Each structure stands twice: as structure tokens, then as C-alpha cells.
Amino acid sequence: MMLESPLPQSEPPHDCPRCPRLVALRQECRAEFPGWWNAPVPAFGDPEARIAMIGLAPGKHGANRTGRPFTGDHAGVLLFETLAKFGLAEGQYEARPDDGLVLRDFIIVNSVKCLPPQNKPTPEEIRTCRPFLAQAVDMLPRARVFIALGQIAHQSAVKILGGKLPKARFAHMAEHRMPDGRMLIDSYHCSRYNQNTGRLTREMFEAVFARAVELVRA
Template identity: 50%
Template sequence: MQPGFSMECRQCGRLAGFLDEVKARYPDYHARPVPAFGDISPKLLIIGLAPGMHGANRTGRPFTGDFAGILLYRTLYKFGFANHEGSASPEDKLQLIQCRITNAVKCLPPENKPEPREIRQCNGYLAAEIADFMSGGGTALLALGTIAHQAGLLALGLKHRDYPFGHGAVHALSAGSTPSGLKANGLTLYDSYHCSRYNTQTRRLTTAMFEQVFAKIRSDLATHQKTGD
């Protein structure tokens, strides 16, 4: 579980109230803030948007049980970041290798649209995750979509205008100016369109496009390992 994170968090009144409503309708659902999942010493940290209603909000594990997870975990397996491609439930014995997955917002938002103040409120959790990630030698951040991209930059004290989002974009990050003194030197931010049902069905994001992003990440990580950077 990430530093400072609590599944009992209710700091965002709108989200907490909505989760109460969801829990009443679906008593068996997780319907709480969703913790990160994966290797405790990752080289790659993937940032998604927020839990899906019948995915992570139901299962309590990022991208598990929904359509977006199918492409994500299949791709992670193909590039050696997972022990298998299944993503149906937390009991499927899925393990991530050198990889960890989190979300910019830990709670299910109404209509899958978190408000800017909710993204900012939750950003402290993400900043703590990135700090922990860096202290363990992690170097690659992957943002799935614009909101995740912007949340990652916010956590590092960096400006959006200096690192514009674009599918397939690769950003070598420089030092930030967060109050905690967190510095982004040595981190690379990779961008991809989110692997949502809408994006894949409209062909805005194809399997080939998604795999190209992971091929670049895998290649860069191998280079870093060889050079000791």
C-alpha cells in the first residue's frame, strides 16, 4: 500500500458520498479508495485516471475486471511486466514484475469525471507514490491519458506547458519544485492514450500503438540497466 494512503480516506465529500451510494446499490463491491498494485520495487510506474465502476471499484485492484484491463495486462505480459495476462479478479494470482499501477484519483468519480479540486486533493498520495518509486530506483513513468499526465507533473512540481501530452511522447523530466523537495531528475515520462473501451473501439488507440509505447519503455529500461544510469 502506498505511503500515507488510506482506504478510509473521505477527504473529497462528493466522491465519498457517491461511493456510499454505490455501496448501497452493490454491497459486494469494494466501493472505497483503491490502492496501487504491483511490484514493491518497480522500474515502471503506470498512472491511470481513476477506478472504473465495475472494474477496480468492484474488485479493489486497478484495471481489474473491466475492459481497459484486458489490453493493459495483456500488453504487460507480452513485454515481461506480468506473470500472465489475466485480469478478472484479485484471486487470479496475477503478479507484476518491475511494474506498479496506480491512479491519479483513488476513488470512483461520478460519470468517470473527477473534478479539478479532487485531482489536486488526491495528488498528495500520488506525490508520495512517486517519491517512493524514485527512492527505489524507478525511472519510467507512464501516463494513461491527459489527466494522468497532468497529475504526474503536478506531483513533481512541473508545468504542463513544458511537457505537453501526446500519445507516444517521451519526456525527460528536470528538477521540480515541490514543497517536499522531490526532484524529477532521472525520470522519464511516457504518454499513451488511455486504454479505455471508447478509445480502443473507436481506434483512437490500437493494440499496435499501445505496444509501441511499451516497446520503447522496455528498450529504455534495458539501456539504463546496461549503462547503470
């Protein structure tokens, strides 16, 4: 299923050549799993959103397989249940891109658009992909609150929003006001590992979104 990005002008080409290591992995996945998406994963959500979430990168059996962020892996279950609880998602999440799920006042973009080996992009890959993230954020004129999932997303978010990393240190539920007044809230990533080890609980994750909704609806 071909998915249309809500921010088409910010997306890399389907066969983006910029990161040799990620290109090689993409080609391996296409050979092994020809029915998967196996390409840069587009943004998902409402282009008029006031809340934007910045993730890390596609998971192999999630977004890299389905073509939609957080769709088809363990992390997506908690994420989309949380979005539904706070009125940011409508419809039933069924772990597939054609399930009809719609995000309201919320959009998801990733720091790195392609699947990295072991879910760990290199610093060079993060820098190489950052212009796509910056362009996506530039196309979100109403976004006032950003949620960064994890340290890498936090660093990319601070840089594209004009902040200073030494002053904006990552911590779960930390809030950072950017120079133009936009707010960044940090969260631990909703990965299976973080959930299984107890580093991130449902209550901790929901608190981030409750705060984001409070900020935009105040």
C-alpha cells in the first residue's frame, strides 16, 4: 500500500541514496522481504497539528515493514492507545497502514527516515537526514509543542528548533522553551525494551501527552 505523506515536499525520494549503510540494509530487506515497505518512512498525521512528535527511526518489523510510523511493532500499541485516550487519534489501531486510523491535532515525524542496523543510526546518518526533519517542521506552522522520544530525537529537535544543547538536557518530562516560544517535552522512547524493563511505564508516557495537551489547550 502506497501511503501519502501529509508533508510531501519534506520527504526524501523512495530510493534515497544519502546514507550508504542504510541503503545497503534497505537492499538486503528488499531481497529478503519484497512485500515490505523497505524505503524512507513518511510522516503520519495532521499537517495542521499543534502537537508534533519526533521519533528516532523506523523499526524493522514496524514502520519499515508497513510504511507508517510506529505501525506493526510493540511500541505502536502504547503510542496509539495513548493518543486515543487524549483525543489525538480517531478510529481503531489495527497495526496496519490501511486500518483507517486518523490523527487529530497531532503528527509524527522521525529523526532518521530509513531503517538503521540494530536501530542505531550513526551521528553522520542523523546529520545527513536532519534537513528532511527540519523541512517537515518548517511545514508545520501551527505546531507549538514538540515531543521528543529519546536522546537522539531530543538532540535533533533542539537543533532544528533553534535551541542550545548544553542548556537543554534530555530527561523524561523535561520541558524546554525554544527561542521562538515553541515548547519541547522529552520522553523516554516507548520501545519494547523500555517498557519491559520498567524504565517507561504507561503512566509516565501518558503524563507527557497530558502535559502537551495542557500546553496547547490552555
